[in-house]
Amino acid sequence: MLYRENGQFKTSYAADQQIFPIIQDRVLIVAMLVVAFVVVPLVAPEYLFRAILIPFLILSLAALGLNILVGYCGQISLGTGGFMAVGAYAAYNFFVRIDGFPVVVAILLGGACATVVGVLFGIPSLRIKGLYLAVATLAAQFFTDWAFLRIKWFTNDSSSGSVSVSSLQVAGWTIDTPAEKYLFCLMFLAVFGLLAKNLVRSHIGREWMAIRDMDVAAAVIGIRPVYAKLTAFAVSSFIVGVAGALWGFVHLGSWEPAAFNIDRSFQLLFMVIIGGLGSIMGSFFGAAFIVILPIALDNLTVAVGLNTALASHLTFMVFGGLIVFFLIVEPHGIARLWSMGKEKLRLWPFPH
Amino acid sequence: MKLKSLALAAAIAFAGLSTALTSPAAFAQAKEQFFPVLVYRTGAYAPNGVPFANGYVDYLKYINAKGGINGVKISYEECETGYATDKGVECYERLKGKNGGATVFQPLSTGITFALTDKAPGDKIPLITSGYGRADTVDGMAFKWNFPLLGTYWTGADILIQHLAKKEGGADKLKGKKIALVYHDSPYGKEPIPLLQERAKHNGFELQLLPVTAPGVEQKATWLQVRQSRPDYVLLWGWGVMNSAALKEAVATGYPREKMYGVWWSGAEPDVKDVGAGAKGYNALAMQHGAEPNAKIVQDILKEVHGKGQGTGPKEEVGQVLYMRGMIASMLAVEGVRRAQERFAKGKVITAEQARWGFENLALDQKKLDALGFAGVMRPVSTSCADHLGSSWARIHTWDGSKWAFSSDWYEADDSLIKPLVKASSEKYANEKKIARRAPADCQS
Numbered sequence: 001m002l003y004r005e006n007g008q009f010k011t012s013y014a015a016d017q018q019i020f021p022i023i024q025d026r027v028l029i030v031a032m033l034v035v036a037f038v039v040v041p042l043v044a045p046e047y048l049f050r051a052i053l054i055p056f057l058i059l060s061l062a063a064l065g066l067n068i069l070v071g072y073c074g075q076i077s078l079g080t081g082g083f084m085a086v087g088a089y090a091a092y093n094f095f096v097r098i099d100g101f102p103v104v105v106a107i108l109l110g111g112a113c114a115t116v117v118g119v120l121f122g123i124p125s126l127r128i129k130g131l132y133l134a135v136a137t138l139a140a141q142f143f144t145d146w147a148f149l150r151i152k153w154f155t156n157d158s159s160s161g162s163v164s165v166s167s168l169q170v171a172g173w174t175i176d177t178p179a180e181k182y183l184f185c186l187m188f189l190a191v192f193g194l195l196a197k198n199l200v201r202s203h204i205g206r207e208w209m210a211i212r213d214m215d216v217a218a219a220v221i222g223i224r225p226v227y228a229k230l231t232a233f234a235v236s237s238f239i240v241g242v243a244g245a246l247w248g249f250v251h252l253g254s255w256e257p258a259a260f261n262i263d264r265s266f267q268l269l270f271m272v273i274i275g276g277l278g279s280i281m282g283s284f285f286g287a288a289f290i291v292i293l294p295i296a297l298d299n300l301t302v303a304v305g306l307n308t309a310l311a312s313h314l315t316f317m318v319f320g321g322l323i324v325f326f327l328i329v330e331p332h333g334i335a336r337l338w339s340m341g342k343e344k345l346r347l348w349p350f351p352h
Numbered sequence: 353m354k355l356k357s358l359a360l361a362a363a364i365a366f367a368g369l370s371t372a373l374t375s376p377a378a379f380a381q382a383k384e385q386f387f388p389v390l391v392y393r394t395g396a397y398a399p400n401g402v403p404f405a406n407g408y409v410d411y412l413k414y415i416n417a418k419g420g421i422n423g424v425k426i427s428y429e430e431c432e433t434g435y436a437t438d439k440g441v442e443c444y445e446r447l448k449g450k451n452g453g454a455t456v457f458q459p460l461s462t463g464i465t466f467a468l469t470d471k472a473p474g475d476k477i478p479l480i481t482s483g484y485g486r487a488d489t490v491d492g493m494a495f496k497w498n499f500p501l502l503g504t505y506w507t508g509a510d511i512l513i514q515h516l517a518k519k520e521g522g523a524d525k526l527k528g529k530k531i532a533l534v535y536h537d538s539p540y541g542k543e544p545i546p547l548l549q550e551r552a553k554h555n556g557f558e559l560q561l562l563p564v565t566a567p568g569v570e571q572k573a574t575w576l577q578v579r580q581s582r583p584d585y586v587l588l589w590g591w592g593v594m595n596s597a598a599l600k601e602a603v604a605t606g607y608p609r610e611k612m613y614g615v616w617w618s619g620a621e622p623d624v625k626d627v628g629a630g631a632k633g634y635n636a637l638a639m640q641h642g643a644e645p646n647a648k649i650v651q652d653i654l655k656e657v658h659g660k661g662q663g664t665g666p667k668e669e670v671g672q673v674l675y676m677r678g679m680i681a682s683m684l685a686v687e688g689v690r691r692a693q694e695r696f697a698k699g700k701v702i703t704a705e706q707a708r709w710g711f712e713n714l715a716l717d718q719k720k721l722d723a724l725g726f727a728g729v730m731r732p733v734s735t736s737c738a739d740h741l742g743s744s745w746a747r748i749h750t751w752d753g754s755k756w757a758f759s760s761d762w763y764e765a766d767d768s769l770i771k772p773l774v775k776a777s778s779e780k781y782a783n784e785k786k787i788a789r790r791a792p793a794d795c796q797s
Contacts, residue, residue, distance in 0.1 A: 047446060150563075159546040160466070162462075166785045254469070256466070
């Protein structure tokens, strides 16, 4: 009744090719943006920003990047943490070594460096596929871990290997309070979300999907696997690198390579799988599930009054159980549940 | 599954989660002094994290049993960090505003310390990093909110080298010797390196750096290198499971345990217990105290806390090395608050900012320590604006197969090498962060 497209006629190609062809969706997304950009910064408490919203936004961005590679192009990668680290450390080096270097440019250049590394480690994908590729990208993870631990130049010769940045300024705007940091991340996410959505709808996104679905058939109809796979690696690592730079600069403030270890790679891969492979929306669902749920469970178990060790173990158990539950109920991820919900809503309240 | 029931379940779950998430923000103006407790009772570092946490909490309970700090009761809440930096930051954010505001944070992880060092000044909450954290935070003029009381990794490394020099029969005898540092490959393990390099230059020994990937279960390659290069001494900078793994590897390689020296985080019961007799002869630094089962404070806690069924951990562990360290960390926090109460508001809840003054003006002389029950456990501590360390005394203790026993006299870190390093490092930090050093007038606040 509420959510139906009857009577909404598309009279031009532009109208037909919109991201949100139905007016209800457009209203909803505008309302969400208004809430995210205006209402949340006004009302949310500091804890919500620092512990939940900022990590959620940044990891959504990283999951979005990974989803392009894994979900759209079908190349499983376990090197995401490594690409994030490249983004963070490259941005750090630009930022500290050159006095007065603008933050946004440093972060984007961090993404650019991650692109180069990502393409480099993507080259094996031309010959190896599936799980074997996952193992090959694992090398990227271990290599970057090693490089940032051992090569002192990358960490500006810091004695402990821990680096930190502060006084982030964008054109006179000092990003200081949690709300400002949140807005800063949100802007990145909004821009990259829009870019990614349009990219996967374009011819290049269709090439990725063709490669994912059957690479031989795709090659036969004239899609160059080299080009398609490497562009997927490039775009994906760029976004992941930017997310890494944000994670270091905005969320942690000071970090060591352990912040981008193999656990981070797995975490992001799980986000993409649980959220929904090949779905932009799914990246957000996955990030929400993996970032917010454990913290919420943790708060809940502690609020109930369990002791710390038991609460922490219980969180792990419930969280693990929920992952299994969701994968059984909907193997295609939470995004699929969402689209099923929308289908049902169309017929509601008179299903046939 | 039917979509309806799933949607219902999701809605219920969401409602539950949102209450859980908003509850930490609910401020309650309490009449109690709130101490957040960051702990790790799970994960690879739990064997060492648990006794520390038990000691910390037991002492707070003990103070409450004795009537609080000049009548002000203590409230506390634990938060599990798992030794992970991002989790630690979340805990910090969760607890800092609770129950009228956190008094002081003790992160118990060098990585978390690094992250919180940037956040604490903004929130005006002091950090005590007793025996860990950034070594350069000794300089209170640059690091107003950090208190590495009793020791840093630079003082620790310095004392170990002093001990080796004494053993060899003089500092000049170290020339040409080979000393290997087997360290946890994290900010924690890397922290002593600058000082050791300086020392190596100064004393003419060769320093070999052997990193072990966290958490340190797999060390075969490292000990193969030890076997090849046969260093005269091995310094062990491990934590948690890495320590016992290192000792087992040393047994397997046949490296004499008598020539192994651990830092104070590598010299507790959980580290050697599993290796038992194999670890006999292994030495470690004792930051002020060792295992003190006979100290008066330990007996008091056994009576007042464990005797009344309020004890946090097993009774047998009371008085062990890490338990004592947690207890002393807790005591320093409590005494800082007591000191601040004397100046600001005796018998009232004080703010974190006021507590900071207390930590900066700690004056625990022998008489006070004796009265607290810490006679023989530690030496006097007094801090000042410029010196946030307070005291750098340490001894060496040796595992005799069943217990830790002291095997050296007291040492104090040699400032001549540490001071310039601290100054250079803290100045670099201040420049990077574009913060000004504190003016002398600021010391009165």
